[in-house]
Amino acid sequence: xxxxxxAAGRGSRMRPLTxxxxxxxxxxxDRSLLERVFDTARDVxxxxxVVVGYRGDAIRDGVGESYRDRPVHYVEQTExxxxxxxxxxxxxxxxxxxxxxxxxxxxxASLPRALADAEGTAVAATExxxxxxxxxxxxxxxxxxxxxxxxxxxxxxxxxxVGCYAFEPDVFEYIDRTPxxxxxxxxxxxxxELLLADDRRVDVASYAGTWLDVGRPWELLAANELALAGLDxxxxxxxxxxxxxxxxxxxxxxxxxxxxxxxxxxxxxxIREDAVIGPNAYVRGSTVVGPGANVGHxxxxxxxxxxxxxxxxxxxxxxxSVLGRGVNFGAGTNVANLRHxxxxxxxxxxxxxxxxxxxKLGAIVGDxxxxxxxxxxxxxxxxxxxxxxxxxxxxxRDRLSE
Numbered sequence: 158x159x160x161x162x163x164a165a166g167r168g169s170r171m172r173p174l175t176x177x178x179x180x181x182x183x184x185x186x187d188r189s190l191l192e193r194v195f196d197t198a199r200d201v202x203x204x205x206x207v208v209v210g211y212r213g214d215a216i217r218d219g220v221g222e223s224y225r226d227r228p229v230h231y232v233e234q235t236e237x238x239x240x241x242x243x244x245x246x247x248x249x250x251x252x253x254x255x256x257x258x259x260x261x262x263x264x265x266a267s268l269p270r271a272l273a274d275a276e277g278t279a280v281a282a283t284e285x286x287x288x289x290x291x292x293x294x295x296x297x298x299x300x301x302x303x304x305x306x307x308x309x310x311x312x313x314x315x316x317x318x319v320g321c322y323a324f325e326p327d328v329f330e331y332i333d334r335t336p337x338x339x340x341x342x343x344x345x346x347x348x349x350e351l352l353l354a355d356d357r358r359v360d361v362a363s364y365a366g367t368w369l370d371v372g373r374p375w376e377l378l379a380a381n382e383l384a385l386a387g388l389d390x391x392x393x394x395x396x397x398x399x400x401x402x403x404x405x406x407x408x409x410x411x412x413x414x415x416x417x418x419x420x421x422x423x424x425x426x427x428i429r430e431d432a433v434i435g436p437n438a439y440v441r442g443s444t445v446v447g448p449g450a451n452v453g454h455x456x457x458x459x460x461x462x463x464x465x466x467x468x469x470x471x472x473x474x475x476x477x478s479v480l481g482r483g484v485n486f487g488a489g490t491n492v493a494n495l496r497h498x499x500x501x502x503x504x505x506x507x508x509x510x511x512x513x514x515x516x517k518l519g520a521i522v523g524d525x526x527x528x529x530x531x532x533x534x535x536x537x538x539x540x541x542x543x544x545x546x547x548x549x550x551x552x553x554r555d556r557l558s559e
Contacts, residue, residue: 158273160202161247162194164260165210165234170372170506173523174481176542176558179212181260182219183377184464186384186427186445187411190261190371191216193384195224197266198258201273202227206247207260210234239342240320241335248329257322257345263369263380264321271362272323278352279360280305281319283368292318292346294361302359305346318346319364328352373506374479374521374539375513381462382443385425396428402435414446429465447482459494461519478519481526481542489531494519502537505555513537523558 168180175183181191188196195205205224209216209231216231223229232246244257256272272279280302282294288309294316295303305318328348335348352359371380388407396414398404406424410416414428417435422428426440429448434440438452442460446452450463453470460477467484469475475486476494494517496502502518503510520534523542528534532546540546541558 158202159247159251159253159255160195160198160205160269161244161251161255161257162191162205162207162260163240163243163257164191164216165208165213165243166237166261167211168261168372171374171377173526173539173541173557174374174377174479174521175211177212177524178482179209179216180371182215183261183371184445184447184462185263185371185377185380187409187429189219190263190380191220192224193263194258194260195227197264198256198269199225199227200266201269202256204228204230206230206232206250206255208232208234208243208246210237237342239338239340240345241332241343241348244324244345245329245332245343248332251329252326254323254325257324259320259370261371262320263367263371263383264319264364265366267366268319268321268362268364268368271364272321275323275360275362277323277360278325278328278349278357279323279362280349281321281362281364282316283319283364284315285317286315288312288315288317292320294318296361300361302349302353302361304353305349307346316361319368322349323360323362331355373504373511373513375504375515375518377479378460378462378477378515378518381445382460385427385443385445388425388427390424396430399435460517464524476519477515477517478521480520480522481524483525484522485527487528487530487532487548490528490534491532492519492534493536496536504537505539 164181168175182189234243292305292307293312295313297303331348331351394410395412396410398416399418401418402416403421408422408424408426410428411430413431419437420435423441427445431449432446434452439457445462447465449466451468455472456469458475462479464482467480469486471488473490521539526540526544528546529548531549533551535553539555
């Protein structure tokens with residue numbers, strides 16, 4: 158069985174974190190989103206086929222030709238023309254039953270297992286309290302799929318379409334017949350309607366596990382929180398932990414990392430290879446300090462993700478934030494992560510102000526951005542890839558790269 162992983166999108170809702178990388182390569186704990194998808198499906202898949210598009214070479218270089226002894230093939234979707242169009246790109250490679258999985262969704266291994274056990278065409282479904290924002294699944298008396306209705310005002314059930322599928326190779330014939338939708342795309346749900354119209358059975362694979370669509374920056378924080386929640390106490394650390402360092406709770410220190418005297422780390426926390434913490438730094442709460450990153454003297458980092466080679470060197474506070482690769486915070490840079498009116502933080506996504514639902518959310522900072530000394534970043538503000546601030550600047554509005 159093949160695992161076809163859709164990883165071609167631009168990830169514009171995740172800006173600025175995707176300005177210089179494809180979204181499936183964003184880090185979740187010690188692996189990328191894409192690698193986590195591979196891990197969930199590895200036991201039921203013999204080979205992977207990754208549909209790439211935006212910055213596809215980065216995915217090819219980052220993953221390579223195999224993952225944990227499973228061959229990885231690549232096909233390209235040059236235009237974003239819908240899910241059915243994306244799946245169609247795999248036709249030259251796929252000659253057996255296959256699963257369709259998303260490269261930016263956190264699920265657990267029971268989902269691909271349920272789809273594989275269906276032994277035919279199947280749609281994964283999960284119960285949700287309010288299904289009006291999803292494709293809603295109706296079932297026939299025998300439990301098979303009857304219909305999928307997109308975002309109905311009056312949902313017929315509480316079963317939401319997870320967006321993961323099992324298909325047989327002849328589905329490519331139905332994809333070829335799939336008409337363009339009103340949005341100008343070719344949708345896999347329309348393909349499934351064609352299958353149903355031909356009296357083809359489509360099973361509904363029930364799924365009750367984790368389902369997190371990592372489409373926006375605060376959802377990357379949530380994904381890392383989930384990943385770190387699985388860390389165990391008493392992990393034997395491979396890095397250097399100097400005398401005078403205090404570790405509390407589950408903390409993983411990878412080989413080559415160094416925790417200098419006076420550092421205090423409250424888990425769950427993951428300190429990646431070659432990272433440096435301290436001296437006299439405070440790291441707490443579901444924090445990932447990426448490879449080669451630096452958390453320096455009198456710096457506090459709370460519930461945040463620092464990607465590879467990011468540096469917060471002196472006298473700074475970073476809370477509930479995501480710092481991209483190579484970010485450098487000047488001395489005294491501080492991030493606000495809480496509104497004075499105690500309302501949930503809003504963040505602009507594709508030009509619209511969106512309620513994140515999070516009481517605490519700090520700054521989202523793109524790769525290679527730099528702040529001048531004593532910069533203040535307001536709650537929910539975005540600083541684009543390669544952008545800078547001046548000494549003492551107060552940033553209350555997004556500053557994004559073109």
